[in-house]
Amino acid sequence: MTSVLLTGAGSGIGAATALRLDRAGIRVFAAVHDAADGEILARGASASLSVHTVDVTNRASVEALAEEVSSQLGSEPLTAVVNVAGEGIAGPLELLPVESLRHQLDVNVVGPVSVTQCVLPLLRRGRGGRVIFVGSMGGLVAVQLAGAYHASKYAIEAIGDAWRQELAPDGIAVSIVEPGPVATPLWAKAVETLDKLPDSKRYAERIDAVRETLRKASKNSPNADKVAAVIQQAILAEKPRTRYPVGVAAMVVPKIRRLVPDRLFDKAAQQATTKGAKDE
Template identity: 40%
Template sequence: MNAPQIMPATSTAAPRNVLITGASTGIGAACARMLAGRGWRVFAGVRKMQDGEALMAGSEGQIIPVILDVTNREQIKTVVQEVGTQCGTAGLQGVVNNAGIALAGPLEFMPMEAFERQFEINVLGLVTVTQAVMPLIRAGHGRIVLMGSNSGFMCEPFLAGYGATKHALEAIADSLRIELRPWGIDVALIEPGAIKTPIWSKSREAAEQLFVGMPPECEKLYATPITALRKMVEKVPSMAIPPERVAKAVTHALESRWPRTRYPVGLDSIVGSLLVKIVPDRLLDWVIRKVMGI
């Protein structure tokens, strides 16, 4: 699948407005910088104002940081009201639901709190933000972008919780896309593979602490595959692609006359999306085990 081609930025009298969640670092920050550089007025959802200041310092164009925790519904309501006041009748031309977390571990022993936390942020937070901005999206004839993952259609072992949240986004994107079609509101799902973001340093730390809080039986049963997982996590950053590749797909989804419904980003995601369609499950399981060394 060819990478999406985006046209050069063009200036318009009225700025295009977009709200991006999870814009402190990584993919969200890359999207904020790229869209601001193309003339968008970016409302960048961050957890700390220091992150917002750092984002503005390294960017061209207009970035307006907003403190936004997608699990805080009152805060979401307040932020959307503020954004609506600044946008006025122009509304929002886009929302990029990027905020998310990934927690790894054997499903057999994963604390339910960790499982629930991923759904709270990756799914419920996304839905809450989307519902809150819909009046502004309608006013601005805007588009909705959801940040999925290749784990949403081909989930790796020890990422069942994360993959389940991203698989949920596949369903949400399909349903919402059809629901909003009568109003011409496009919905796009971005499906990145391995991306060079701070999540990998966090993943290495998480891998080292994988057994913390889990019973001794977990370490006894899963010691060998977890060791293989740690080795794989160490290798991934060298093979990962820059977050700007994802930002380019997001830009195409927001600006293209004919946006795609899905955007696999990265060779691993593109190949994976093809494999799940043509390779039997058992054979694909064997391939994944071989690749991961388990």
């Protein structure tokens, strides 16, 4: 039976993916950070979906999760691990507390590595295991006031590339799913990080504009089901692709970025990220 460990299953892309895989008859080990979110998820799923509370930044918690999954699988292999858990921290790098940057990298980079390390023995029980990282278009293109988030997603691109080469001899495929803007709670949480920044006349106008852009993104972007469908494709494909861009923006913008000189792109990005306030 196909079985998948999925982090970040409490909301957004993770929850949509967990429910989609469950409806497809796939055994889902749904890892959530908040037990209350897990209870909500379980009510919408079949009895075969199991919920596990984990803190991906805590190694002992991750190891306990791997042991639980191993115990429930018995001698059966794990088909795939899907690393969805992540956060978005916004703000000018000059004002961002170093602790916030450290937390961003801990959740979005170290966490997925830790989870994958712990479950690789379960993937190796079978043949053709899958490691899937949910990255972002923001791992290929960076704009102002989101440097910490972009740094974490650029790191996932490098980690995915390196691990794909390292695991190829074992027959384990590594894929990176790269969504463009998606309507998830991540955007609202990013607004909260902006609200906690110290006052700054230098950045105030740009922060207000980005705050409005993030609020609009949380309402007007495509929903998470589109990303969930691509993740399912990456799990089940006979020969999975190394990268799966999701949405027109994710397919087009990185290609344009490679062709456009840096300063010209900077100007366009600055206009795009401050457009929200000007449209009000």
